[in-house]
Amino acid sequence: MSLSLVVFYLLGAVCLGGAVGVVVSRNVVHSALLLLVSLMGVAGLYLLLLAEFLALVQVLIYGGAITIIVLFVIMLTRVQEFRAMKDNPQWPLAVVAALAMFVLLAAAMIKGAPSETTRQSVSFEELGSSLFTQWAVPFEVASLVLLVALIGAIVIAREGGEE
Amino acid sequence: MLEDYFRQYGLIAIFTAIAVILPGSLLVVSWLLSFLRIRPSKPNDVKRSPYECGMELIGDRWPQFNFRYYMFAILFVVFDVETIFIYPWAVQFKQLGFFAFAEMLVFILILVIGWAYAWNHKALEWR
Numbered sequence: 412m413s414l415s416l417v418v419f420y421l422l423g424a425v426c427l428g429g430a431v432g433v434v435v436s437r438n439v440v441h442s443a444l445l446l447l448v449s450l451m452g453v454a455g456l457y458l459l460l461l462a463e464f465l466a467l468v469q470v471l472i473y474g475g476a477i478t479i480i481v482l483f484v485i486m487l488t489r490v491q492e493f494r495a496m497k498d499n500p501q502w503p504l505a506v507v508a509a510l511a512m513f514v515l516l517a518a519a520m521i522k523g524a525p526s527e528t529t530r531q532s533v534s535f536e537e538l539g540s541s542l543f544t545q546w547a548v549p550f551e552v553a554s555l556v557l558l559v560a561l562i563g564a565i566v567i568a569r570e571g572g573e574e
Numbered sequence: 575m576l577e578d579y580f581r582q583y584g585l586i587a588i589f590t591a592i593a594v595i596l597p598g599s600l601l602v603v604s605w606l607l608s609f610l611r612i613r614p615s616k617p618n619d620v621k622r623s624p625y626e627c628g629m630e631l632i633g634d635r636w637p638q639f640n641f642r643y644y645m646f647a648i649l650f651v652v653f654d655v656e657t658i659f660i661y662p663w664a665v666q667f668k669q670l671g672f673f674a675f676a677e678m679l680v681f682i683l684i685l686v687i688g689w690a691y692a693w694n695h696k697a698l699e700w701r
Contacts, residue, residue, distance in 0.1 A: 418587075455587075458583050461576075461579070464661075464662065467658070467661060468658055471654060471657065471658055472654065472655065472658065475654055476650065476651040476654045476655070477651075479647055479650065479651070480647055480648075480651060483643060483644055483647040484644075486638075486639040486643065487638065487639055487641060487643065487644060488638070489638050532576070532579070535661075535662055535665045535666075536665060536666055536669070538662050539662035539663060539665050539666030539670065540666055540669065540670065542659075542662055542663075543662075543663060543666070543670050543673070543674035543677055543678075544670075544673075544674075547673075547677055550659065550677065550681065551677065551680060551681060551684070553659065553681075554656075554659075554680075554681040554682075554684040554685055555684060557652050557655055557656060557684075557685060557688070558684050558685060558687060558688040560648075560652055561648075561649070561652045561685075561688035561689075561691070561692065562688060562691055564645070564648040564649075564652075565645070565691065565692055565695055565697045568641075568642075568644065568645045568648070568697065569695065569697075
């Protein structure tokens with residue numbers, strides 16, 4: 412058990428280090444890459460909590476897709492303007508928002524923390540069989556949601572191109 | 575069961591550690607050697623250029639890219655999410671039987687409609 416605690420603190424350090432790097436870095440592209448480090452740390456935490464599938468989702472969706480999207484957005488904007496911007500006048504507001512969020516999360520963690528829990532794993536096999544038998548309809552609906560997202564993205568991109 | 579789980583992911587953790595430590599330590603060694611003048615620092619224009627050979631760079635290092643690239647990113651994300659659903663299906667393929675196979679067929683077919691739509695509206699072409 413002590414080994415898993417050491418791994419937990421290591422992964423927590425990776426997450427926090429990456430997150431601090433995202434905020435501190437002056438280069439937007441470096442921020443995006445450090446975000447990837449932080450997200451991979453979260454994937455490691457999921458693995459430690461025996462949530463294999465969630466870790467896979469974290470790596471493929473957040474590590475793969477979301478980071479790619481963020482990098483694309485940086486590529487598509489005029490980065491020179493951001494590079495010149497050394498300071499943000501809205502920082503006091505950001506400090507208040509961040510502190511409020513911290514207090515809220517800390518209060519929730521202190522109030523609702525489970526005293527003693529045993530870790531339970533949901534294996535890939537169980538997940539697969541329940542997804543394809545019990546949750547068959549929501550699974551098919553998910554593909555419809557993806558279809559709508561795909562067509563919506565094409566329509567919006569076409570309208571942007573015609574202007 | 576649980577020991578096996580941690581043994582497998584322990585191996586991945588060891589691989590990750592080597593993948594981070596090896597290039598990182600090489601950079602540190604290179605930095606330390608610069609103090610002993612084994613790796614002298616003599617930059618010039620050719621060394622500083624992003625590509626040492628090939629095309630000459632046109633314009634700035636940070637150009638604004640064409641908006642059309644975003645289309646490909648969105649398409650990638652949609653099909654990436656589709657891949658996620660295929661994983662648990664593939665692991666349990668033999669136990670699940672024909673019903674799950676038909677389910678996955680319908681799932682992929684619905685997304686093929688989207689793909690056909692994208693193709694039909696020339697979203698996959700460069701205009």
